Amino acid sequence: MKAACPPEEIQRIAALCTTRWHRNYTQIKLRTDPVYAAALREVGGTVLPVLDVGCGIGLLALYLRGAGYSAPVTGFDYDSKKITAARLMAERSGFDGLSYAAGDARREMPEFSGHVVILDILQFFTEAEQDALLVLAAARVAPGGKLIIRSGLREATWRHRVTVFGDWLAKVTLWMKAGPVCYPTRDQFERVLGQNGLQVRLEPMWGGTPFNNYLIVAERQA
Numbered sequence: 030m031k032a033a034c035p036p037e038e039i040q041r042i043a044a045l046c047t048t049r050w051h052r053n054y055t056q057i058k059l060r061t062d063p064v065y066a067a068a069l070r071e072v073g074g075t076v077l078p079v080l081d082v083g084c085g086i087g088l089l090a091l092y093l094r095g096a097g098y099s100a101p102v103t104g105f106d107y108d109s110k111k112i113t114a115a116r117l118m119a120e121r122s123g124f125d126g127l128s129y130a131a132g133d134a135r136r137e138m139p140e141f142s143g144h145v146v147i148l149d150i151l152q153f154f155t156e157a158e159q160d161a162l163l164v165l166a167a168a169r170v171a172p173g174g175k176l177i178i179r180s181g182l183r184e185a186t187w188r189h190r191v192t193v194f195g196d197w198l199a200k201v202t203l204w205m206k207a208g209p210v211c212y213p214t215r216d217q218f219e220r221v222l223g224q225n226g227l228q229v230r231l232e233p234m235w236g237g238t239p240f241n242n243y244l245i246v247a248e249r250q251a
């Protein structure tokens with residue numbers, strides 16, 4: 030397995046997109062956003078399946094496959110148009126073991142055991158919904174598995190204010206169905222995930238962006 034998805038594979042993944050907007054977005058996202066290589070680093074070396082909650086058009090699954098991660102990957106998102114696009118891209122890719130389901134993570138989550146990934150969706154939930162989602166996700170982390178989250182944290186910093194602005198921009202431009210509701214805190218992750226048997230670590234994941242993003246990795250001992 031590779032340390033990152035090679036540029037030529039990213040090019041091939043982008044070419045699978047159903048619209049020019051998705052193609053450009055995919056190129057930029059997979060080339061510049063450090064979270065995909067970070068998720069690969071966390072799951073690499075294991076053979077556990079991956080559940081990607083809030084998968085969008087399924088970029089993480091394609092990235093993992095492009096880098097050689099061969100365990101099953103399931104994507105879950107409440108935007109049925111994105112799920113349709115993700116399914117089409119997966120079919121065109123020729124990769125095996127990619128599946129997608131539409132549903133609202135505030136109400137349900139597929140039965141699953143393995144690694145769970147949640148990238149950039151917690152801000153759409155209330156604090157109580159975030160806690161409930163973290164509990165559901167933690168219950169799906171297998172022994173030796175990880176819950177891998179990227180989220181902005183609620184902090185009194187300029188980065189936090191820029192993050193809120195960026196999320197509203199995504200809503201206004203209709204890229205996201207909803208605007209941000211609440212940003213979680215470091216204490217919240219440590220408390221909720223710790224109470225559910227996971228060991229939690231957080232690291233900044235700013236990349237070259239002005240956003241207040243963190244990678245939160247919560248691991249269940251094998």
Ligand SMILES: C[S@@+](CC[C@H](N)C(=O)[O-])C[C@H]1O[C@@H](n2cnc3c(N)ncnc32)[C@H](O)[C@@H]1O
Nearest residue numbers: 083084085106107108133134135148149150153
């Ligand atoms: C910022 S996008 C991130 C997409 C993807 N994780 C990625 O990294 O490319 C947030 C995604 O979360 C999805 N989402 C938001 N609220 C959701 C919910 N309640 N249930 C399921 N998906 C949700 C949106 O439809 C969107 O695709």
